[in-house]
Amino acid sequence: MRRELEPSQAAVVASVNDVLDGLGPDADFRAAFAALGAERLLAVHYPAEFGGRGLSLAHHAAVSECLGLRGLPDVAHLITVQGVGCPLLVFGTAAQRRRWLPEIAAGRLLASLLLSEQGAGSDLTRITTTAVPCADGWEISGRKSWSLLTPWSGIALCSVRTGQDGSRYDGISLFLVDLGDPGVRIEPAPRAAGEPYYTVTLDRVHVTADALVGELHRGWALLPTVIGFERGGFDYLTRAQSWLAAAGAAFTDLPAADREPLAGEFVRCELLVENARALAYHAAADADGLESDEIVTAYAKLASGLAAQAVTRWAAEELLGAGPDGPHRAALRAAVAEAPELTVSGGAQELQLDLIAGDLVIGRTIR
Ligand SMILES: Cc1cc2nc3c(=O)[nH]c(=O)nc-3n(C[C@H](O)[C@H](O)[C@H](O)COP(=O)(O)OP(=O)(O)OC[C@H]3O[C@@H](n4cnc5c(N)ncnc54)[C@H](O)[C@@H]3O)c2cc1C
Structure with missing residues (x-):
């Protein structure tokens, strides 16, 4: 059974659709974000003083689903509003919140996450980017990988080594970096489908002491929450939904006799996507304020x-070889190329399974 939005969530989504429907055909995603921001619809779960509407994470989830299904770059929304904005809301100083959150919520500022490095993707303790103290702050040098939409971003939340003593979990700190700094170089790197990844080289990039987010050397403790904000995002789900819609359209294009033997598997895919949607909304509704439960989110991310x-997989095996070519098949080919990323990015599936297994072993199951 399809889960219906609650009336207040449906009302917010209707407002989002009104704003987007009112945009001209040439409006790019930045224009769409600015128009939504002007109506406090880009970050509805931020407090009003920071440009939001003070609504719940579940309302934000409904907006995210709407944006993803309308083809807006959900990654920009996800990483900026969730990945960078929410950590600032939770761990940022009052000055950081005042300075950055209204800009993010208004759609005037995009922000990137610079956490991963070659050799330090799932295991973020292996980062080699360092920050060394200078007269009025720090200088950051290193190379970050797999960042998305970075050329459009003004700032980034960047993990660095500020110390090497103690365990590998100590000595990691988080800084806000100005991506316009002359020491920042952003270069595209190949990707199987969609926007390229960007490799970001930081060469003695200067940050002032007030760019530190959270405690010095204690960044590791914040990273699960930072990544959790991203992981709870609906971009995984809306990919599943959009790809199912494209598969459904390609399926419908087939002659009736060819459709019949495939119908059972199509229904199974529909059920998988609907289950994933129910879990994703459950994770949002179950959140404690802005923070989703790590285990519930792991189920939702894995399911999506x-x-x-x-x-x-079904499209590649059963649909792409047969029938006339068209836009649905082109979308499905791009989806086939992108799909493997979904169980690697934002925490590989093995990490999600470890979380779930650990939780089951200590006896707590999904609520
Ligand atoms: C679309 C996309 C967008 C991204 N955006 C960003 C971004 O904006 N900012 C950013 O900092 N990073 C970003 N990343 C990086 C992403 O978070 C890392 O790529 C991811 O964590 C995997 O890192 P890795 O490539 O080093 O692979 P690894 O972590 O080395 O994984 C390689 C393989 O090993 C498996 N594996 C990993 N851990 C385990 C384990 N414990 N046990 C068994 N198997 C394991 C994985 O499933 C995978 O198949 C993005 C990645 C993708 C795909």
């Missing part, structure tokens, strides 16, 4: 990624 992969 695996559902999306089931759709593309």
Whole structure:
């Protein structure tokens, strides 16, 4: 059974659709974000003083789903509003919140996450980017990988080593970096589908002491929460939904006799996606304020990624070889190329399984 939005969530989504429907055909995603921001619809779960509407994470989830299904770059929304904005709300200083959150919520500022490095993706303790103290702050040098939409971003939340003593979990700190600094170089790197990744080289990039987010050397403790904000995002789900829609359209294009033997598997894909949607909304509704439960989110992320992969596997095996070519098939080919990323990005599936297994072993199951 399809989960319906609650009336107040549906009302917010209707407002989002009104704003987007009112945009001209040439409006790019920045214009769409600015128009939504002007109505406090880009970050509805931020407090009003920072440009939001003070609504729940579940309302934000409904907006995210709407944006993803309308083809707006959900990654920009996800990483900026959730990945960078929410850590600032939770761990940022009052000055950081005042300075950055209204800009993010208004759609005037995009922000990137610079956490991963070659050799330090799932294991973020292996980063080699360092910050060394200078007269009025720090100088950051290193190379970050797999950042998305970075050329459009003004700032980035960047993990660095500020110390090497003690355990590998100590001595990691988080800084806000100005991506316009002359020491920042942003270069595209190949990707199987969609926007390229960007490699970001930082060469003695200067940050002032007030760019530190959270405690010095104690950044590791914040990272699960930072990544949790991203992981709870709906971009995995909306991929599964959009790809299912494209598969459904390609399926409908087939002659009736060819459709019949495939119908059962199509329904199975529909159920997987709907289950993933129910879990994603459950994770948002179950959140404690802005923070989703790590285990519930792990289930939701895994379910969305695996559902999306089931759709593309079915499309590749049964749909792409037969029938006339068209826009649905082109979308499905891009989806087939992108699908493997969904169980690697934002925490590989093995990490999600470890979380779930650990939780089951200590006896607590999904609520
Ligand atoms: C679309 C996309 C967008 C991204 N955006 C950003 C971004 O904006 N900012 C950013 O900092 N990073 C970003 N990343 C990086 C992403 O978070 C890392 O790529 C991811 O954590 C995997 O890192 P890795 O490539 O080093 O692979 P690894 O972590 O080395 O994984 C390689 C393989 O090993 C498996 N594996 C990993 N851990 C385990 C384990 N414990 N046990 C068993 N197997 C394991 C994985 O499933 C995978 O198949 C993005 C990645 C993708 C795909």
